[in-house]
Amino acid sequence: MNKAGIVEKVQEVLGGTKVQAEQAVDVVIDSIVGSLKRNEEVSIAGLGIFSTKKRNAREARNPRTGETVHVKEMMVPKFRAAKALKDAVK
Secondary structure, three states, X not given: OXXXXXXXXXXXXXXXXXXXXXXXXXXXXXXXXXXHHOOOOEEEOOOEEEEEEEEOOEEEEOOOOOOEEEEOOEEEEEEEEOHHHHHHHO
């Protein structure tokens, strides 16, 4: 399933137009992304926890040339699945 599939499901449940359903999905996604940008944790009961993690600077290799490159430290997104989600997938 992709974003379009989620929009269709939201439209089926809420009614209205596809444009309204897409706006609702966009608001949810934008809220999660905005919170992560502010380094805040997003917890959705039954689904899991979205958070950010600091990845330290490191030396890496360019696989094409074999050249060593320096990778700066950065924040990366992280997701921990809730027990309910893990149990549902089993």
